[in-house]
Amino acid sequence: MTVEPAEPGLLQKLQASAREQVTGSPGDVVFKLLALGFTLIILLLAGLLLYTVWTGASESIGEFGFFSFIVTQEWNPVFREFGALHVIVGTLASSAIAVVLAVPVALGIALFITELAPPAIRGIVAFTIDILAAIPSIVYGLWGLHVLLPFLDQHINPLLINYLGWLPFFDRPAFGFSLLTASIILAIMIVPIISAIAREVIGSVPTAQKEGMLALGATRWEVMWKVILPYARAGIVGAIILGLARAIGETMAVTMVIGNAHYISANILAPSATMASIIANEFREATYSLYLSALIHVGLVLMFISLIVNILARVLVWSVASDPGGDRR
């Protein structure tokens, strides 16, 4: 077999023409335009959403002012007085309590599934948790209303008042519909989200890291606490933030158990309200335009709060990831 000497520069010519074909092919151009179009649609939708909500809220903004609406807690449709402070507090408080309750459970589940569970159990537990994430929130709400709420009312709340009544958080009146009940429902709803993401993050911690600590004579617990969680912390913070975002926006289940009371109370056994819950609850009762506009104004504030939480989350993830371990990714 003999090889003909190639024409000088042939390779370069072929490469050049191949490059031309790739960059100039119509499929590429079409796909690029298509992708750009979809991206623009999303931006357009977001812009329209903001515009619609803003115009809907404009009457309320004109009447109360965007910022004074946020710091006022009057909510009296009869006297045409509206302020969102109490629902903002209700939203933040219920979400915060939910996160506090959910995070240890979710991390425990994630560590159990990735590090401790025998393979047979691992699959079953992981599957069950994923199923929980797919249950519609109205079902959680019904369960909360008919099962959780009576249980808390009859068994847990009396205990809390008896033993922790000296704290301002546990006091009468306590009849089941409460911030605490809503928080517990929210916690149950965000556990699957947090644990599913934490599971992925924890699963990606390199074996070399775990073995490094094991070889120093660490127990499994010490490996989890000193290597796995610190290594995965940026991802875990991200998981928690996603859970928090879901808790802030969650509507139906909360509406059904929170009691929708328009006041701020340190007592978490008392009824309360969140931004999403009063919109869902009062939308159909908004008999005049300022009332409706005030509810839309609440929605606008909710959008901004979600935005702020997301920005804070990014900053937090970024700062956690870059300190003090430096360039580990």
Next chain:
Amino acid sequence: MTQQAPTQTQRDSRDHSGAGPSLQATQEQRSHIAKVESTDPGTITIENLEAYYGNFRAVAPVTFTIPGRKVTAVIGPSGCGKSTFIRCLNRMHETVRGASSRGHVLLDGEDINGPKVDPVLIRRKIGMVFQKPNPFPTMSIYDNVASGLKLNGIKSGRPMNEIVEQALRQAALWDEVKDKLKQAGTALSGGQQQRLCIARALAVEPEVLLMDEPCSALDPIATLAIEDLIRQLAPDVTIVIVTHNMQQASRVSDMTAFFMMNEQRSGELVEYATTETIFTNPADKRTEDYVTGRFG
């Protein structure tokens, strides 16, 4: 062609030792395993140690003695079970799912595979350095070295500072990092990171230091630094080093164990002798073929 070579060699040597009763074959092999009398601290006596992954036997029964306060190299072609073997010496092998080992490993006469022995305590006496440097990225240089001490309940303060400094000096890293102890360990170069991992292992003052191909991810200069370090450490700690680099084994070790895969794909100890004997006058044909670069 090169791929076939090992199998061919293996078969030749088998034929050479005769297809007779297996007992004879065992005796034949045993004669290639040097008897070591050592009373130095850190002596490891291995008796019929085998390692499994599920039902697969990765290491066939191994019996030999690693002398205390010396460097012993474990060499052999890829897949011969040398890493698995060394991980049995501090019970790291069993941390892999489905993995188990049988037989006895005696550290200064005490069986680390005993029923009541806590593997966690064993690993504090028998430290380990891995193929790829694995400093903890969320910890500073200081905290990396101190991490083992903290596990032992040593409180931070002057004693800890002293131990950390001593460990870093032992690992020949102190002069390079003394001004940046609070910086991340991962910001160091690869060779420095590996020395940091050695310092981390030395800080808890182990009897034995196991090194699983510690230079395989390093450049030649960093490799030489680690080899110098191994020689310096030998009087204070028993070192067992797995390496696929025969020159490295001949440079750093006092004793050398040669492992190879047998027909059942299990690793077995072919020959164990002083490093000089292994590299100049091996008793087994397979060892000779390997150290002269005829395969592997």
